[in-house]
Amino acid sequence: MAQLRDLKDELDIVIPTIRNLDFLEMWRPFFQPYHLIIVQDGDPSNTIGVPEGFDYELYNRNDVNRVLGPKASCISFKDSACRCFGFLVSKKKYIFTIDDDCFVAKEPSGKEINALEQHIRNLLTPSTPLFFNTLYDPFANGSDFVRGYPFSLREGLPTAISHGLWLNIPDYDAPTQLVKPRERNTRYVDAVMTIPKGTLFPMCGMNLAFDRELIGPAMYFGLMGDGQPIGRYDDMWAGWCAKVICDHLLLGVKTGLPYIWHSKASNPFVNLKKEYKGIYWQEDIIPFFQSIVLREECTSVQDCYIELANKVKERLGPIDPYFEKLGDAMVTWIEAWNELNPPPPAQTATVAHPNVAMKN
Amino acid sequence: MAQLRDLKDELDIVIPTIRNLDFLEMWRPFFQPYHLIIVQDGDPSNTIGVPEGFDYELYNRNDVNRVLGPKASCISFKDSACRCFGFLVSKKKYIFTIDDDCFVAKEPSGKEINALEQHIRNLLTPSTPLFFNTLYDPFANGSDFVRGYPFSLREGLPTAISHGLWLNIPDYDAPTQLVKPRERNTRYVDAVMTIPKGTLFPMCGMNLAFDRELIGPAMYFGLMGDGQPIGRYDDMWAGWCAKVICDHLLLGVKTGLPYIWHSKASNPFVNLKKEYKGIYWQEDIIPFFQSIVLREECTSVQDCYIELANKVKERLGPIDPYFEKLGDAMVTWIEAWNELNPPPPAQTATVAHPNVAMKN
Numbered sequence: 017m018a019q020l021r022d023l024k025d026e027l028d029i030v031i032p033t034i035r036n037l038d039f040l041e042m043w044r045p046f047f048q049p050y051h052l053i054i055v056q057d058g059d060p061s062n063t064i065g066v067p068e069g070f071d072y073e074l075y076n077r078n079d080v081n082r083v084l085g086p087k088a089s090c091i092s093f094k095d096s097a098c099r100c101f102g103f104l105v106s107k108k109k110y111i112f113t114i115d116d117d118c119f120v121a122k123e124p125s126g127k128e129i130n131a132l133e134q135h136i137r138n139l140l141t142p143s144t145p146l147f148f149n150t151l152y153d154p155f156a157n158g159s160d161f162v163r164g165y166p167f168s169l170r171e172g173l174p175t176a177i178s179h180g181l182w183l184n185i186p187d188y189d190a191p192t193q194l195v196k197p198r199e200r201n202t203r204y205v206d207a208v209m210t211i212p213k214g215t216l217f218p219m220c221g222m223n224l225a226f227d228r229e230l231i232g233p234a235m236y237f238g239l240m241g242d243g244q245p246i247g248r249y250d251d252m253w254a255g256w257c258a259k260v261i262c263d264h265l266l267l268g269v270k271t272g273l274p275y276i277w278h279s280k281a282s283n284p285f286v287n288l289k290k291e292y293k294g295i296y297w298q299e300d301i302i303p304f305f306q307s308i309v310l311r312e313e314c315t316s317v318q319d320c321y322i323e324l325a326n327k328v329k330e331r332l333g334p335i336d337p338y339f340e341k342l343g344d345a346m347v348t349w350i351e352a353w354n355e356l357n358p359p360p361p362a363q364t365a366t367v368a369h370p371n372v373a374m375k376n
Numbered sequence: 377m378a379q380l381r382d383l384k385d386e387l388d389i390v391i392p393t394i395r396n397l398d399f400l401e402m403w404r405p406f407f408q409p410y411h412l413i414i415v416q417d418g419d420p421s422n423t424i425g426v427p428e429g430f431d432y433e434l435y436n437r438n439d440v441n442r443v444l445g446p447k448a449s450c451i452s453f454k455d456s457a458c459r460c461f462g463f464l465v466s467k468k469k470y471i472f473t474i475d476d477d478c479f480v481a482k483e484p485s486g487k488e489i490n491a492l493e494q495h496i497r498n499l500l501t502p503s504t505p506l507f508f509n510t511l512y513d514p515f516a517n518g519s520d521f522v523r524g525y526p527f528s529l530r531e532g533l534p535t536a537i538s539h540g541l542w543l544n545i546p547d548y549d550a551p552t553q554l555v556k557p558r559e560r561n562t563r564y565v566d567a568v569m570t571i572p573k574g575t576l577f578p579m580c581g582m583n584l585a586f587d588r589e590l591i592g593p594a595m596y597f598g599l600m601g602d603g604q605p606i607g608r609y610d611d612m613w614a615g616w617c618a619k620v621i622c623d624h625l626l627l628g629v630k631t632g633l634p635y636i637w638h639s640k641a642s643n644p645f646v647n648l649k650k651e652y653k654g655i656y657w658q659e660d661i662i663p664f665f666q667s668i669v670l671r672e673e674c675t676s677v678q679d680c681y682i683e684l685a686n687k688v689k690e691r692l693g694p695i696d697p698y699f700e701k702l703g704d705a706m707v708t709w710i711e712a713w714n715e716l717n718p719p720p721p722a723q724t725a726t727v728a729h730p731n732v733a734m735k736n
Contacts, residue, residue, distance in 0.1 A: 124484065147662065148577035150539065150631050151546060152565060159563065160556065163549040164578030164612040166662050167655065179510065186511060189523040196520065203519065205512060207565040215572040217508035218524030252524040271510050295527065302507065302526050 023136050024049045027110040030102030034058045036065035039116050044069070046120075046130050050112075053102040055080075058094055075101060087355075090348040095241025097250030099221065100349075103228065103235050104356055110139060111232070112225040114276065121183045121277040124204050134274035135178045135225035138208055142172025143268015145213040153208040153270070176231040176267035177258060180223035181205075182278040187220045189248075189295065190288035193281060208272040213263045216305055219255020223276045226258075230267055232357070233317040234258040236349040239342050246338070247290030252298070256305045261320040264310040297335060304331055318350050325350075383496050384409045387470040390462030394418045396425035399476050404429070406480075406490050410472075413462040415440075418454055435461060447715075450708040455601025457610030459581065460709075463588065463595050464716055470499060471592070472585040474636065481543045481637040484564050494634035495538045495585035498568055502532025503628020505573040513568040513630070536591035536627035537618060540583035541565075542638040547580045549608075549655065550648035553641060568632040573623045576665055579615020583636045586618075590627055592717070593677040594618040596709040599702050606698070607650030612658070616665045621680040624670040657695060664691055678710050685710075 029047055031037065032055045040047060044067070052072035056064050060076035080101050081088045091101045096115065103111055112135055121129045141155035147169050154161045154170070161170050186201040211217050226235060234257050237250035262269050308327065314320045329343030389407055391397065392415045400407060404427070412432035416424050420436035440461055441448045451461045456475065463471055472495055481489045501515035507529050514521045514530070521530050546561040571577050586595060594617050597610035622629050668687065674680045689703030 148571055148575050148631075150541065150577060150580070151561065152563075156563075158559060158561070160546070160548060160552055160559065162578050163547050163552075163580070163608070163651075164615075164658065165549075166658050167551075168659050181510065186520070187523050188520060189525075191527075192520055192523075199518060199520065201511065201518070203512075203516075203566055205565055205567040206563055207567060209569075211508055212572050212575040214574045215508050217510060218522050220510070220523070248523070255524070271508075291523075298524065298526050299528050 021140065023110055026108050027051075027112060027132075027136070028053050028102070028106040028108045029132075030055065030099055030106070030111055030113040031116060032057055032096045032099035032102070032113075033064060033116045034062070035116065037067065037116055038065070039119060040067050040070060042120050046132050050132070051108075053106055055098050055102045057096065057098045075105070083356075084352055087348050087352040090236070090239070090345040090352060092237065092240045092244070092250065093242040095244075095247050095250060096221065097237035097240040100235060100237040100250075100254070103232060104349075104353060106228060109227065109229050110136070110225065111228050111235075113221060114224075115222045115278075117280050118182070118222055118276040118278055121275040129274050129276075131180060131223060131274035131276050132225075134208075135180060138178035138270045138273075139175050139225060139227055141175065143175045143210040143270055144169065144172050145210050145263070145266075145268050146173070148212060149210075152272075153210075156208060173266050173268045174227070174230060175270055176227050176262050177219075177269040178225040179217070179219055179255075179269065179271040180225070180274045180276060181272065182220075182222060183275045185278040185281045187218075187222065187278075190284045190291050191295070193284035193287065197281075197284070204275065205272065208270050211259070211269045211271055213266075216256055216259055216302065217269070217271065219251050219258070221251030221254070222278065223274070224251070230265075231258055231262060231317060233350055233353045234261045234321055236321075236346060239338075239345050244338070245336070246293045246297075248287060249291070249294040249298075252294070256301065257321065257324055260305055260308050260310070260324065261317055264314065264320055265317070293336075297332075300335055301332065304328075318354065321350055322347060381500065383470055386468055387472060387492075387496070388413050388462070388466040388468045389492075390415065390459055390466070390471055390473040391476060392417055392456045392459035392462070392473075393424060393476045394422070395476065397427065397476055398425070399479060400427050400430060402480050406492050410492070411468075413466055415458050415462045417456070417458050433465075435465070443716075444712055447708050447712040450596075450599070450705040450712060452597065452600045452604070452610065453602040455604075455607050455610060456581065457597035457600040460595060460597040460610075460614070463592060464709075464712060466588060469587065469589050470496070470585065471588050471595075473581060474584075475582045475638075477640050478542070478582055478636040478638055481635040489634050489636075491540060491583060491634035491636050492585075494568075495540060498538035498630045498633075499535050499585060499587055501535065503535045503570040503630055504529065504532050505570050505623070505626075505628050506533070508572060509570075512632075513570075516568060533626050533628045534587070534590060535630055536587050536622050537579075537629040538585040539577070539579055539629065539631040540585070540634045540636060541632065542580075542582060543635045545638040545641045547578075547582065547638075550644045550651050551655070553644035553647065557641075557644070564635065565632065568630050571619070571629045571631055576616055576619055576662065577629070577631065579611050579618070581611030581614070582638065583634070584611070590625075591618055591622060591677060593710060593713045594621045594681055596681075596706060599698075599705050604698070605696070606653045606657075608647060609651070609654040609658075612654070616661065617681065617684055620665055620668050620670070620684065621677055624674065624680055625677070653696075657692075660695055661692065664688075678714065681710055682707060 238253040325346035332339035598613040685706035692699035
């Protein structure tokens with residue numbers, strides 16, 4: 017297995033929260049070397065306690081409004097979708113985002129799992145979306161490509177997203193929570209796999225890492241929560257958009273290890289209220305995303321995302337005016353992204369004046 | 377989890393071999409209630425020893441020639457591809473096929489794995505090829521569909537193939553064997569997953585089960601071994617054909633559990649000689665299968681397979697005359713299949729004369 021490089025200066029941990037971050041105590045041995053971006057949801061006058069010794073910046077709603085001005089309208093309020101503001105203001109290449117009710121899980125051997133280290137391993141090794149490897153991640157220790165795997169595909173593709181899983185409380189929707197209130201995930205599946213090209217998946221934002229440079233502008237968590245007709249579909253929305261764009265740009269998405277310990281099921285009755293339009297709409301949204309073909313001219317994530325926003329308005333708009341608003345917010349998000357993340361100097365810029373291109 | 381029904385009268389175990397079947401001793405508690413079909417490869421005058429107490433029929437090359445007449449040309453000689461003769465002569469709904477160097481594996485807990493029971497579970501529960509479930513098999517005990525999984529897809533599709541894995545000696549090609557002679561698979565991944573629609577996989581014949589009624593005619597292991605320019609691609613060929621047809625007919629393919637213990641690596645130098653044309657050709661074969669679109673009128677496996685045979689001759693024939701011969705053999709195989717497995721009475725036949733349709 018390739019030696020992992022240290023990402024202390026290349027990765028931010030983004031945490032959306034409404035409460036004191038005592039959960040960080042358990043993560044201290046793993047997170048303390050990293051910089052945290054905390055996005056405070058809800059009432060900005062509340063004080064969020066952060067345990068001593070962590071290096072962090074904290075943004076509340078007032079900060080979001082100050083930084084983005086009128087474009088702040090694209091950032092959700094009273095929904096964990098607000099976490100994507102952290103993706104926007106980060107200056108690092110990699111992001112790891114985690115919910116504040118997630119704790120350190122253990123391997124079956126009892127060993128504590130360094131989730132961040134596994135995400136980094138996932139992101140720094142290639143993905144294999146073009147052909148299925150039956151022994152799972154061929155870049156894992158003691159593994160490889162099996163007989164019949166085309167040699168021309170064994171270099172793999174760059175990995176854009178690492179989707180981690182959850183022991184204890186599984187990520188179920190409200191109806192499943194209601195039907196199976198006592199179900200717990202106890203199955204530790206010792207695998208990382210690439211989600212094949214052309215296949216959509218339900219991306220959960222609870223334990224998620226990605227390469228901001230490769231896919232950042234697609235990690236918009238939509239319009240959810242306060243003033244919106246829908247909640248708890250923020251990460252799903254980002255996952256559908258990001259997967260379609262990864263497929264188009266030939267980037268990889270992995271799922272599986274690492275596990276975190278998800279401590280508390282949210283209220284299924286509250287969830288049902290938030291989700292019910294999503295449950296209904298997703299029957300149209302999924303076929304929409306499954307049928308998306310992006311134009312060849314879309315060669316950047318931003319290009320792809322704007323194209324997607326237009327298609328959302330055109331093809332999902334007729335379902336509900338919400339999708340018109342969402343499509344507009346997707347465009348606003350990209351404008352905000354480009355403002356806060358100006359493109360690097362164009363390759364045609366002369367070496368003597370690199371700043372000229374940056375200022376454009 | 378659904379109660380499994382007993383398949384003693386509905387499943388045959390097919391074993392290709394050139395030696396005494398002492399390996400059956402270890403499988404006795406699991407296999408003894410089932411009927412075995414043993415396909416003896418190589419010199420028919422050799423005697424294959426079968427441990428006492430097993431119910432079996434044994435076919436050597438003379439039997440193959442007697443049963444199939446001139447159509448016996450489609451059955452490979454001196455290659456484990458001959459196993460598909462067993463699929464042809466079976467009268468059961470399900471097949472489990474296993475190599476004679478595969479033994480009972482153990483779970484990490486030390487418990488012996490009843491591979492056949494897990495295959496049956498895989499075949500009798502639905503597959504989910506149309507959308508990815510991040511918690512793996514939603515029909516496994518203690519598992520379900522995660523948030524964001526469309527409800528309209530939760531019934532799943534019928535499962536046609538269950539592809540099991542191998543602990544100890546992994547199924548590597550000759551170059552990988554040569555480079556990593558000491559690599560052993562020790563990673564027990566406690567998962568079954570559906571291979572998504574539109575994604576090809578390398579199907580290994582070592583530990584494999586399928587529903588003969590759903591996909592049997594596609595499980596042809598090609599022309600390999602004696603007199604052919606290629607070997608060790610028999611199961612791969614069947615896997616590519618079967619997956620394309622499963623995708624077209626909306627049938628599922630699962631991979632993962634159960635594991636068997638693969639005891640002995642075959643000789644990598646001998647393997648390299650058998651494989652080298654396959655390694656070269658697969659770079660064209662894979663894109664060919666990835667681009668296959670079967671006509672809507674193909675509604676039976678046989679229809680699909682004949683269409684595929686024509687495409688093989690047309691599009692792979694230019695690579696090597698071998699593919700012309702293979703395409704012809706694919707057609708012969710279907711003729712043999714239809715001869716030995718006459719279609720059930722057509723639904724238009726009157727109830728009073730069911731045999732009329734059968735005789736046609």
